[in-house]
Amino acid sequence: MDLTRARLAVAAAFLSQGLVLLSLTTRLPDFQDKWRISDVQLSLILLMMILLAGVGSVAAEVLARRADSAILLRTGLITVAVGVPVLCVAPSAAFFVGGIAVYGAGLGMVDACSNMQAVALEHRYGRPILPSFHGAWTLGGVVGAALTLVTSGLPLATGAALGLLPLLVAFGPFLPRDHGPTELATKVAVPWRPILLVGLAMVLFYMIDTAVQTWGPLFLDHTFDTPQRYVALAALCYLLASGLVRLAGDWLVGRFGPVPVLRVGAVIGCGALALVVFSPTWQVAVLGFSILGAGVAVVAPLSFSAAAKIAGGEGFAPAVRQARVDAVIGRFNQFNYIGALLGSVMTGIVGQDSLRVGFAVPMVLVLGIIPLAPAFAPRLLPIGVSAPRPSAS
16 A cells, blocks of 8 residues: 555545635634524534534444544545535525534544545654644644635526545555454453543644634624624644644654643733733734744644554554554544533533633633643553552561
């Protein structure tokens, strides 16, 4: 298998996911106006989408025990390609919600399976490459937000063309699973406690990430007299800064290690959100979102990488290890949606009177990454070997 071609195909899957998602979320103010949806109603629609994304991710987890993640990734991409045109050309609010539902299910499957593919490739390469995959997602998000800036005057129905991208990517040369016995993948106990600690940090990240992507444009629109064509800058600048750090993330983590990178990033993130919450103008708020993107950029890729290392352990045959990691990554991806629920629904409900209050919650909670950071540098032992007990002396 040509690893370079597989790596490009998986990066394209990440890129298409980010591009489509940000193209849609940065136009939420337009969808909200078209269908006369309140902030609370929008929060409920987003709740439905995230719950269905969770269903898609659970389906990926269950199916990955027997099916190749490459096949599952293609299925998810095609589902996204169906849902996007439906929600964009919907003739009524009911069809719009239906399109969101289909898109949500595909979103979860693509999220889980693209990360399954990415961690399998990282294992083949033998060095950190997860940050660059998530950098591809961010690059796609930047392109998607930029598209909103340049096409803000076009009808929402033109967004249906976005469905072509995941459809094309679905035919890429993804990494096939090694043939071999995979039944053992479900029979060996997984050390969930350290994985849960990493998952908590990922919850905090996605709470922030989803809040910015979903409510950032609305924050600029509702809090300030921001020109309509500039509201997408909240997400665009956040993603641009995040993407630059993620592209350098492989080197940063290799040079300094994950623990200090995460702790410094959490402090920067807290300060950046304080800048957003207390911003006197929309330009200052955009600056805060930009700094925030740089601060928390590598939390998600390092989370998946750490979970894969803990789940894979040592001493497994390659086929068993990959099946085991695929199943664990599918379940671990649920932390993504817990964070997304907090970020999209809680921010909207808590901040229904003022989104400044909504963004004040993640401003405090992001500091929780600091005590969780050591879980990202696990000490792995071969299967069957116990950690040494401290001496009694």
